[in-house]
Every structure is written in C-alpha cells, then in structure tokens.
Amino acid sequence: MLRITLAQMRRSAGRLTAAGVAIVIGTAFVAATLLASGVITRMTYDSIAAQYGDADLVVGASEDAPLDVDALATTDGVAAVAPVTSTYAQLTDGARSVYQSVVPTADDRLMPLEVTEGGMPAGPDEIALPTDVAERLDVAVGDTVDVGRDVVGDDGSWQQVTETPTVVGLLDDPFGAYSQTGGAAVVDASTYTTWQTEARGEPAPVTEAAVVVADGADLSATRSALAGTIGGATSTDSSPWVVTTDERAAESAAELTDGQDLMFLVFVLTFAAIALVVAGLVIANTFQVLVAQRARTLALLRCVGADKAQVGRGVLVEAGILGLIASVAGVLLGTALGQAALWVAHAMDVPVPLPDTVTLTWQVVVIPVLVGTLVTVGAAVVPARVATRVAPLAALRPAASPSTSRRAGKVRPVLSLLAAVVGFALLGGGAALGTLGQEPTLGLLAGIAGGALSFVGVAVGAVFWLPKVAAAAGRLVGASGPTARLAAANTLRNPRRTATTSTALLIGVTLVAMMSTGAASARVSLTAALDEQFPVDVMVASTSWDADGAPAAIPADLRAELVAVDGVTAAVDVQDSVVAEPGGQRRLTAVDTGDARAVLNSPQRLDGLTEGTALVGSDVAGNLDDGDSLELTGPDGVVSLAVVLSDSASSSTFVTPADLARLDADVPASEVYLALDDDVDAVDAVGAIQDVVADSGESAQVTGIASQRAMFDQVIDTMLGIVLGLLAVAVVIALIGVANTLSLSVLERRRESATLRAIGLSRAQLRGMLAVEGLLIAGVGAVLGVVLGLVYGWAGAAAALGVMGDVTLSVPWRDVVLVLLVALLAGLVASVAPARTALKASPVEALATE
Structure with a gap:
C-alpha cells in the first residue's frame, strides 16, 4: 500500500501543492514565532541588564541595611564590583x-x-x-x-x-x-x-551592585559566598539578595509586564493557530476532492483484496507524508525569515542588543513539524473515512464526475444554531456590562466566551446557510448573462466544498475586520488614556533655588523664547507651593484655567476648578468629600476653599492663581507647560526646546513627555499593524484555498468544459465563467467576514474598553474596502491558472473516454 500511496501522490503532485503551501506558511509562522520569542526575550533581558555591563551577578539590599562594596570586592571568586547608582x-x-x-x-x-x-x-x-x-x-x-x-x-x-x-x-x-x-x-x-x-x-547608601566573577571561579560558589558576605539569600524574595544578571532582568521584565512575560508568545501563537486552522480547512477540502476523484481507483484496490482499513490508512499516510514534508519546509522558511529579519535589523543599526544569528532549539524544530503534521493528518481523517465507504462494485460503474456531496446529520445544524444563539447573547451581555461600566471583568469574560462560542456556531453551521447566500449572490450575478449563470450554478454543484472554501476565507476576513474595527474604536479610548497619563507635552521646570529654598521663577525672556520654538502652540505658567492644612501640609498647583485648557491634552482635567474651589485629586483626597470646606494656611493668610473631587487630577490639588495669591503672594511661576502641534515631530521639538534652555544659561530641566507619548503611540500603532499582519497570513492561506478549489473544480469538470467548448463556448467565455466563480466564492466569504468582523469588533471594544470611559464605535472604512478589494482581486487571480488548465486540452481530447 505504501508504494501505491506514493504513486498516487506523484500523480496528484500538482493537486497537493496548494495544500502543501498552506501548511508551509502555517508552520513557518509557528517556527518564526518561536524564534522571535527567543530573540525578543534575549533582547529584553539584555536591554534591561545593559546597566550592569557584562556583570555575572547582581547584589541588592534595602536603604535601611545597605551594601558594603568593599566587603563584596574581597569575597572569594569576585573579580570586580561596581555600585549601580x-x-x-x-x-x-x-x-x-x-x-x-x-x-x-x-x-x-x-x-x-x-x-x-x-x-x-x-x-x-x-x-x-x-x-x-x-x-x-x-x-x-x-x-x-x-x-x-x-x-x-x-x-x-x-x-x-x-x-x-x-x-x-x-x-x-x-x-x-x-x-x-x-x-x-x-x-x-x-x-x-x-x-x-x-x-x-x-x-550615600548602596542598594544595588554589579559583580564580575573571576576567571576560573565557579559562579554558583561565588554566588553562595556573596550571600554569606551580605547575610542574604540567592533570590529576591527577601533582602539582601544575590541573583544572576539574567534572573534580575527576568524579574524586572516581569515587573514591567505585570508578570505577563509569556503573553507575547501566547498572543502571537494564537494567530499561528488560526493560520493552521484555516490551512486545515484547505487540506480537508483538497483531500475530499482527491478521494472523490479516486473513487474508481479505490474501488479497484478493494476488488484486488485491499480492506477498508488499508484504504483509510493509505489516505492518512499520504496526509502524513505531505504534512511532514511541508512542515520541514515551513521550518526552513521560518528560520530563513528570522535570520533575514536579524540581518535587516543589523543593517538598520537598531539601538538594541541583537544576536547575529537565530538560535535553533529543539522546540523551534520539533513543535512546528509535529503540529503541521498533526493538522494535516487530522484534516484528512474525514476524507479517509469517506474513502473506506467506497464499494468494490464502484469500479464496474461507468466513469462519472466525482462528487463529494453527502448529507449532513440532523445534530450538527441544531448544535451550530444553539451555539450561535447562545454565543451572540453572551456577546451582547458582555458589551452591555462593559458599556454600563458594571462588572467589567465579568463583561470581558462574557464577551470572550460569547465571541468564541458564536464564531464556532457560525463556522460549523456555514455548510447549511452559506450555500444559500452564495445562491442569492449567484442569482444577482447571473442576471449579467449566460456565462455568469453557469458560474453561479457551478458554485452550487458542490455546496459543501464551496462552503468549506468560503468558510476558510470568512474566518480570516472576520478576524482582520474584527481587529481593524476594534482598533479603530479603541483608538479614541487609548488616546483619552494617554491624555490622562501624559497631561502636557513638555514641562520646563526651574532647578535653581531662591534664598528661602523655594524654586526660582522661569525668566520672562526664556519663556518668550520657549513659546517661539517651532511647533509650540501654547504655554501656561505653573506655580507650586506647600501650605498648611489641619493635621499636615498640602502641595498646591496653581494654573490659569483658560490658558491651561489650551495646553492640557485632557482639558476636562480642570473641570470644576473656579475661584473659591480646590480641585483635589482622588489620590490625595484623604477623608475629603465633594462640597467639604478645605481650610488652608499660608504666609499671607488663611483661605477656605470648597472641595471638588476629581479622578483626573489624581495626585494633585489645583487652585486658581488668585486663591494661591491670597495664601502666598510671592510664589513664583517655577514651571512652564508647553503644547506642541499635532503634526510636529515630538522628538525634534523637544530637542529644540532643550537647545533653547541650554543656550539661555538658566538652570532648568526639560521633561519631554511628548516624545514618551509619541513612543507609546508608535508602539500601539505597531502592535495593531503586527496583529493585522499576522491575521493576513490566515487570509493568504484561505485565498490559496480558493485557487485550490477552482483548480480541483476544473479537473473534475474537464468533460463538461469540453462539452461547453464543443457547443460554442469561446475561450474568453470559459475564462470569464471561472473568473466569476472565483469572485463569487471569495466575495461571499469576504463580505460575510466583514459583517461579522464589524459585529465582533464593536462588541469586543464595548466589553473591553467600556470601563475606560465612553467608547466610540467606528467603522475603519479604509481597511474594510481594502480587505474586500484584496479578496475579490485574489479570487480573480486564482481563476487564471485553472482557466489555463481548462483550455489546454482540445474539446475532442477532453471528450474522449478516459
């Protein structure tokens, strides 16, 4: 049977190519993801550990019991020590x-x-x-x-x-x-x-030090010796501690990511899994048609003694060989792509520590090969079962066009409908909870569960409703002429295969549209969050002190030069003072509300601030409540202000300059807040402001928050772009499925196409028929995917972002139109190769008995 299987694979090499390409792309995706995870982890650790140089160990302690650097330097096995300060x-x-x-x-x-x-x-x-x-x-x-x-x-x-x-x-x-x-x-x-x-x-107390282990000394022994010197442990669970540089970097990375170190890997592998699911649909479709086309061959095998198990195993062995070869090719492709990415990064002189070559671990090789092979074999299980049902008498029947249609059971439509209804109900409930701001965690979980369940219901039940949608679209297209009507009829001759192919495309397009819609809706909320975190673009603060130890004023001529910098659109003076209140002291920040609203990225931050009021941030409110009277005492008097609580003000207490003057009339404007034009390059503008301060000779510190915010904006845009790029892989694989479906459809309709040519169908009309067929299959999947993507994107944004405030639901029209155009264009291009195949043989040759 193995020789027969290999012979069949050679005969069907062209037909298996598209399925193999789908697996190659999917496994390359997995391999590249694992390689990227290793590189990113190493790069993150090296970036964090850069402050330690080439240290082998890091020693830490608290300020209450600082480190003795001299004692560390004399510890056995230590070559060098340096305080990190x-x-x-x-x-x-x-x-x-x-x-x-x-x-x-x-x-x-x-x-x-x-x-x-x-x-x-x-x-x-x-x-x-x-x-x-x-x-x-x-x-x-x-x-x-x-x-x-x-x-x-x-x-x-x-x-x-x-x-x-x-x-x-x-x-x-x-x-x-x-x-x-x-x-x-x-x-x-x-x-x-x-x-x-x-x-x-x-x-000054030393709370952290980097250590180099002497050549020839044992790292573990030196680590233990240092722990003995400081009387601490070899972990940061208690103080003092001794850890390796990588361990310290890992802990710092975990703190930065709130312990979600593996989220990136899981996040990207999710999209790799999606790509493999779509590839599985393409493979299943391919093997269904191959089994149908080999019905007479399989029947002959049964006639000469092959049993059902041998026939089924033959199909699975063929799938296993295809999966293994394609997966190995995918690993090679993924490795090549990873290495190419490193070469490009080095050529661009990226300012982060990057390895020269990718590191191949057993996980990078074994996991993609194993997953790709299992997906291929799993996708061939149903076609293998169909192959075992071919009766020996089928070999004696006249040759007929192969068919993969078979009746679906009664349980599948009921379960798929139930999953879709319950899933969409949960999705709507999650969106409602998120929008109302109640139980946001519960709303998010309900939204995720509902989205997953409803999507499974839609995908599983697609075989029942998608052909009807294709039929309706076919009737609309068929009005343009007989060629279009033939194309529409061809899509319905094998509704199961058409549904499988369109479902593969529907999955990819739905996910792309969902992420695009969610990103567009999230942009408003993320912008508002960044406005809260970065309230102003640039702050210039005096670092010189007056005779009383208070910050000196920003000189008027320096302020004028700052306002004149290209890209600066507005400025406001800021006064800071510490005054007494019952039971302690309170730091006040005074700004002119009119000028400040033109500078602040979030003007509502000052809502409620008027003369006679104190806008108190939630972090410094203490026992104060809205409407309470806050009695403040300064050098020039006592003032009672009405309290207005604000979550936006956070850790600040804002007052008007007039109220501050009644408390302390001599408080200088020691800071200036600057606003930058939205179109200006934040880094260049901040650099120009730093140059102005440097040229002035004044002692002042420039805090370029705008450049930090620009970095966050760039990270958000990059992450969204990466997500869409990853999901696009699934769309590419699905489009390969469209081309594969058309190719196999042409092969099984060879005699029919010859008959049409014999009765007068021209070459151009045959090409047009296949083009319309490809457009129908791709168009139905793409349009339905966009509709579902909009629903999921809106609901997901409402469930996930409602807790952040009002969520504006928007449609990313550019992305939607682009996805539709790409899908339709790909469906059109996918018809080119099948059309050439259909036109190769003359009508007489095609009508001859095979």
Whole structure:
C-alpha cells in the first residue's frame, strides 16, 4: 500500500501543492514565532541588564541595611564590583546649560557606556560626556565645562558649588542603559562618592551592585559566598539578595509586564493557530476532492483484496507524508525569515542588543513539524473515512464526475444554531456590562466566551446557510448573462466544498475586520488614556533655588523664547507651593484655567476648578468629600476653599492663581507647560526646546513627555499593524484555498468544459465563467467576514474598553474596502491558472473516454 500511496501522490503532485503551501506558511509562522520569542526575550533581558555591563551577578539590599562594596570586592571568586547608582548635576559652558545624570567610573566589564573619543576620567578634575550633550554644549575633548552641584552646609542649608573639570572623553550608550535619563556623564568613582556624600551630608547608601566573577571561579560558589558576605539569600524574595544578571532582568521584565512575560508568545501563537486552522480547512477540502476523484481507483484496490482499513490508512499516510514534508519546509522558511529579519535589523543599526544569528532549539524544530503534521493528518481523517465507504462494485460503474456531496446529520445544524444563539447573547451581555461600566471583568469574560462560542456556531453551521447566500449572490450575478449563470450554478454543484472554501476565507476576513474595527474604536479610548497619563507635552521646570529654598521663577525672556520654538502652540505658567492644612501640609498647583485648557491634552482635567474651589485629586483626597470646606494656611493668610473631587487630577490639588495669591503672594511661576502641534515631530521639538534652555544659561530641566507619548503611540500603532499582519497570513492561506478549489473544480469538470467548448463556448467565455466563480466564492466569504468582523469588533471594544470611559464605535472604512478589494482581486487571480488548465486540452481530447 505504501508504494501505491506514493504513486498516487506523484500523480496528484500538482493537486497537493496548494495544500502543501498552506501548511508551509502555517508552520513557518509557528517556527518564526518561536524564534522571535527567543530573540525578543534575549533582547529584553539584555536591554534591561545593559546597566550592569557584562556583570555575572547582581547584589541588592534595602536603604535601611545597605551594601558594603568593599566587603563584596574581597569575597572569594569576585573579580570586580561596581555600585549601580546615579545622580544629577548642572553642566554649563558659556550661555549653554544642561541638567544631566552622572555615574561613576567602573571596571571596563561593568561600564555599559562606550568611549567614542578620548578616554574615561581618572581624577577629580576630569569628566566624560555623552556625545549629544557635548554637541549641545558645544564642547570637545580638552575643553572645560562647569559642573554645578548641590551641597549641604554645616547648618543644614543648601548651596550650589561649581567644579570645572576637563572633558577627557565622549561617550555612546549603545544599548540604551541610560536612555530614560538621556544618557549619562561619567566622573571618577572617588569623586562621585565625594559628591554624593556632600549632597546628602552623609555617605550615600548602596542598594544595588554589579559583580564580575573571576576567571576560573565557579559562579554558583561565588554566588553562595556573596550571600554569606551580605547575610542574604540567592533570590529576591527577601533582602539582601544575590541573583544572576539574567534572573534580575527576568524579574524586572516581569515587573514591567505585570508578570505577563509569556503573553507575547501566547498572543502571537494564537494567530499561528488560526493560520493552521484555516490551512486545515484547505487540506480537508483538497483531500475530499482527491478521494472523490479516486473513487474508481479505490474501488479497484478493494476488488484486488485491499480492506477498508488499508484504504483509510493509505489516505492518512499520504496526509502524513505531505504534512511532514511541508512542515520541514515551513521550518526552513521560518528560520530563513528570522535570520533575514536579524540581518535587516543589523543593517538598520537598531539601538538594541541583537544576536547575529537565530538560535535553533529543539522546540523551534520539533513543535512546528509535529503540529503541521498533526493538522494535516487530522484534516484528512474525514476524507479517509469517506474513502473506506467506497464499494468494490464502484469500479464496474461507468466513469462519472466525482462528487463529494453527502448529507449532513440532523445534530450538527441544531448544535451550530444553539451555539450561535447562545454565543451572540453572551456577546451582547458582555458589551452591555462593559458599556454600563458594571462588572467589567465579568463583561470581558462574557464577551470572550460569547465571541468564541458564536464564531464556532457560525463556522460549523456555514455548510447549511452559506450555500444559500452564495445562491442569492449567484442569482444577482447571473442576471449579467449566460456565462455568469453557469458560474453561479457551478458554485452550487458542490455546496459543501464551496462552503468549506468560503468558510476558510470568512474566518480570516472576520478576524482582520474584527481587529481593524476594534482598533479603530479603541483608538479614541487609548488616546483619552494617554491624555490622562501624559497631561502636557513638555514641562520646563526651574532647578535653581531662591534664598528661602523655594524654586526660582522661569525668566520672562526664556519663556518668550520657549513659546517661539517651532511647533509650540501654547504655554501656561505653573506655580507650586506647600501650605498648611489641619493635621499636615498640602502641595498646591496653581494654573490659569483658560490658558491651561489650551495646553492640557485632557482639558476636562480642570473641570470644576473656579475661584473659591480646590480641585483635589482622588489620590490625595484623604477623608475629603465633594462640597467639604478645605481650610488652608499660608504666609499671607488663611483661605477656605470648597472641595471638588476629581479622578483626573489624581495626585494633585489645583487652585486658581488668585486663591494661591491670597495664601502666598510671592510664589513664583517655577514651571512652564508647553503644547506642541499635532503634526510636529515630538522628538525634534523637544530637542529644540532643550537647545533653547541650554543656550539661555538658566538652570532648568526639560521633561519631554511628548516624545514618551509619541513612543507609546508608535508602539500601539505597531502592535495593531503586527496583529493585522499576522491575521493576513490566515487570509493568504484561505485565498490559496480558493485557487485550490477552482483548480480541483476544473479537473473534475474537464468533460463538461469540453462539452461547453464543443457547443460554442469561446475561450474568453470559459475564462470569464471561472473568473466569476472565483469572485463569487471569495466575495461571499469576504463580505460575510466583514459583517461579522464589524459585529465582533464593536462588541469586543464595548466589553473591553467600556470601563475606560465612553467608547466610540467606528467603522475603519479604509481597511474594510481594502480587505474586500484584496479578496475579490485574489479570487480573480486564482481563476487564471485553472482557466489555463481548462483550455489546454482540445474539446475532442477532453471528450474522449478516459
């Protein structure tokens, strides 16, 4: 039987190609996902661990019981130790000034910064600067720069002293170890310790240190020795602790993702599973037709002694061989794509640590091959059962057009209808709960369960209702002429196969439309959330102090220059003051409500703020409630303000400038909030603002929140684009199924096509008939998929995002039209190869007895 199976595969090689391509794409997707997960995990760990340099271990403790760096350095097996710490200083050259983070020198293996010119500082009168900071200050190696730092006097008062070290090196931060602080300047370690001690009035506690293990020393033994030195554990469950760099990076990554480290892998593998499900439908359709076309061959095998089990096993063996070969090819393709992606990333000089080559693990090879083979064999189970039902007498019957139609049972339509009805009811209930803001978790779970259940009901029951939809569409198309009527009739000759093919496309298009609709609806809610998290685009705050220790005012000429920067559309002055209240103190922020509304990304943040009121954020409200009287005491008087509680204000208490003046008339405007034009590049605009501050010579810090927000916007857009791209793979596989269906349909209607040619159907009309057939199959699946996608997208957005506020349901018309056009165009293109096959043989040859 194996030889017979291989012979049949050779004869049907062309027919199996499309099914094989579907599996190749699906398994390549799985392999690429597993490879990407490994690369992303490694990249994430390396990015987080960049601040530790090439450290082998990380030691941590609390401020109450800090680390003794000298004791760590003398521990057996330790080659080098460096505290993980940083401070800030004001760097000035002439009229230009920059507020910059500063770190101490360390062993080369523990220093994440690279010297691009000059060298590292070796004494108290030397400093190394980030390249961009040196450019902003217009200094080079050999120049001097003024470093202003805070010092605590003997009487506890603050004063600023100025050092004038020489710039001895320029630095690059290749892996973004200090990206959050805009890079870092470096000073000698002993000098750094002196600065820290003078700034605090006492030695600064070391709460984290990076350790390099000596060559030849055992990592585990050194780790245990360090734990003994600090009297701690080899995990962060208690303090102090000693962990490996990877363990520390993994913990930090888990904190950033709220413990959902594997969500990315599960998220992407979900779409790989969808692609394989669609591929399974294509394969099942292919084998159904192959079994029908081989009915006489199978019957002859039964006549010469093959039993039912042998015939069924032959079909499954054929599927297994196809699945194995296609899956191996898919792994090779996925690996090639992963390696190509790394080459492209390196060519683009991506500023993250990336490996040079992909790492092939057994999971990357075995899992895709196993899954692809099982999906192929599983898809062939039903056709194999059909093959066992072929009677030996079928070999003696006249040759006839193969047919895969068979009656469906009575249980399937009832179960599919029940699943669809219950599922849509749950989906509607979840959307309602989400919209009303009640039980959001329950609403989300109900929405997910309802969506999954209803979709299964729709897909399983498609064989009953989808042909009727195709028939209705066929009647509309058939009005254009006899060729179109023939095409419409052809789609209904085998309704089960047409339904299976259209269902495959319907699944892919539904998911694409659902994500597009959900993304469009979510955009409003996500934008509102970002507006709350990033209330203003840019903040410029004074870092100099007046005689009373309060922040100094932003000079009027600097404010004017800031407003004149290209891209800045509005500005508002901000006053901060600490006043007394019963039982403690309260920090007040005063802004002009009219000017602030033009600057804030979320103007409703100040709703309720008028003269005589205090807008109190929920985080600092304490026992206060709406309408309560808040009595505040300042240097110039006592003021009683009516409390207005606000969730938007969060941890702030806003008052009007007039009310603050009654409490303290001399509070300067120490901050300026700036708004940027929506069309301006946030990074460039923030850089221009930093240049203005640097040129002014004033001591001020620029916080470019707009660039951070732009990064989040880009991440959201990228993630949505990735999702749509992943789902598009399922659509591509489904379109392969359309081409496969047409090809097999042409083969089984070979004699019929010849008859039509013999009675006068022209070549162009035959091509047109197949084109209309392809358009019908693809169009029905695509249109129904778009409709279902809109429903699921709206309901999902309401269930998932209702808790965030009002959800605006929108239709992504561009994406909808694009999906429809692609599906129709692909259906048209899919008819080209089958049409060429149908036209190859002359009508006389095709009518000859086979």
